[in-house]
Amino acid sequence: MIKFLDLQKITSSFEPELSLAVARVVRSGWFLLGEETAAFEKEFAEFIGSKHCIGTANGLDALRLILKAYIEIGVMEEGDEIIVPANTFIATILAITDNRLRPVFVEPDIETYNIDPILIEQAVTDKTKAIIVVHLYGQACWYAEITEIAKKYNLKIIEDNAQAAGAVTMMHSAPVAAGTQVPGPGRTGSLGDAAGHSFYPGKNLGALGDGGAVTTDDDELASAVRSIANYGSVQKYVHNHKGLNSRLDEIQAAVLRVKLPRLDADNQLRRVIAGFYTSNICNPQIVLPGLAKQDSGKGEQGSHSPDVILNTLSHVWHLFVIRHPERDRLRKYLEENDIQTLIHYPVPPHKQRAYAEYSHLNLPVTGKIHREVLSLPISQVMTLDEAGKVVDIVNQFR
Ligand SMILES: *Cc1c(COP(=O)(O)O)cnc(C)c1O
Numbered sequence: 001m002i003k004f005l006d007l008q009k010i011t012s013s014f015e016p017e018l019s020l021a022v023a024r025v026v027r028s029g030w031f032l033l034g035e036e037t038a039a040f041e042k043e044f045a046e047f048i049g050s051k052h053c054i055g056t057a058n059g060l061d062a063l064r065l066i067l068k069a070y071i072e073i074g075v076m077e078e079g080d081e082i083i084v085p086a087n088t089f090i091a092t093i094l095a096i097t098d099n100r101l102r103p104v105f106v107e108p109d110i111e112t113y114n115i116d117p118i119l120i121e122q123a124v125t126d127k128t129k130a131i132i133v134v135h136l137y138g139q140a141c142w143y144a145e146i147t148e149i150a151k152k153y154n155l156k157i158i159e160d161n162a163q164a165a166g167a168v169t170m171m172h173s174a175p176v177a178a179g180t181q182v183p184g185p186g187r188t189g190s191l192g193d194a195a196g197h198s199f200y201p202g203k204n205l206g207a208l209g210d211g212g213a214v215t216t217d218d219d220e221l222a223s224a225v226r227s228i229a230n231y232g233s234v235q236k237y238v239h240n241h242k243g244l245n246s247r248l249d250e251i252q253a254a255v256l257r258v259k260l261p262r263l264d265a266d267n268q269l270r271r272v273i274a275g276f277y278t279s280n281i282c283n284p285q286i287v288l289p290g291l292a293k294q295d296s297g298k299g300e301q302g303s304h305s306p307d308v309i310l311n312t313l314s315h316v317w318h319l320f321v322i323r324h325p326e327r328d329r330l331r332k333y334l335e336e337n338d339i340q341t342l343i344h345y346p347v348p349p350h351k352q353r354a355y356a357e358y359s360h361l362n363l364p365v366t367g368k369i370h371r372e373v374l375s376l377p378i379s380q381v382m383t384l385d386e387a388g389k390v391v392d393i394v395n396q397f398r
Helices: 007-012 017-028 035-048 059-072 090-098 144-153 219-228 250-280 306-311 327-336 353-358 364-372 384-396
Strands: 052-056 081-085 102-106 128-134 156-160 168-173 181-187 194-198 212-216 320-323 373-376
Touching: 017 250, 035 052, 035 212, 035 250, 052 059, 052 219, 059 090, 059 128, 059 156, 059 194, 059 212, 059 219, 081 090, 090 102, 090 128, 090 353, 128 144, 144 156, 212 219, 250 306, 250 320, 250 384, 327 373, 327 384, 364 373
Parallel strands: 081 102, 081 128, 128 156, 156 194
Antiparallel strands: 052 212, 168 181, 194 212, 320 373
16 A cells, blocks of 8 residues: 555654653643743854744644734734635635735646636735735745735735745745745745744654744844734733744654754655656646746656656645546545545635635636546656556546
């Protein structure tokens, strides 16, 4: 049986360091707001290339805290609009509505599955305050159009980097002049005004439980996030904001410190599997994942050569997502052949009962994606032998 994601194998690949790190915290008797979290925040900020990192309880909270902090510092107010891709995990939307802000759904590009930059401008109103870009499935969503629109309408860009830990784009925006892009490498999470990260166990950089982080270069935002995440307080029993309790704990921070140094190498192993899939899956009914062109949001679909995949650092292959017109039949067939798959995601946020107020929206590209996508097994511990079995069985499907 080929598992969708072998978390046991991934975890044991970090032993014995992982257990030693956990034991170190257990022995210390200090579990929150301590040295491990401070050290991880420093290391992660350095890795991402941002000035500040604030550990949070999970990725949803990271996004929630960014928006709540923007409200607290007067950048946004209840009822303001946030542009967001219609094709995303529901947490992106929950972060918006939890703050009584309004999501404005924009269709994705059918090749990259990320927000279609061409469609953003027509969604801007005088209530729009921010664009949330989601680097979905692990592919950086960062194009000149997005920074230009943000500059033109004075919008914040918030990155949902939950799925793209470690991705590097070659077009990052220069901090000296927001809204201008200069060629040069930049990690997702350092590109916009602020970013939310998730360390959910199944993500590319996963903890042994929930965890998340906010990164930003903005001093005022960073101190508001840090305070709000800690009951609205930076000094014990002095409360400047109506805060929450959302912190990364010492055990998770210690675990992440063991795993972070290997993230780039692990992502490269994912690219090997992705390259193998794209050059060997040749079932005519299957649509392979597309890569975004560096400077436009348009995707280039198809069977990219393994070299292209290995050299495209802007994709970290959190998920390897194919499309098939008879997705459910394909999934059942793979299951019968001992290959586990998942669907990311079967129902789009605006069609969930929780968001009945948006169910009337006509978002056909999003609908098509949710009907047709299927995620094949991929990870840094998957072998080429296993990937070969997946390819053989997928190619035999009729
Ligand atoms: C996982 C995920 C989140 C939420 O992260 P949690 O740590 O699970 O709360 C947010 N956005 C996207 C796109 C995700 O995949």
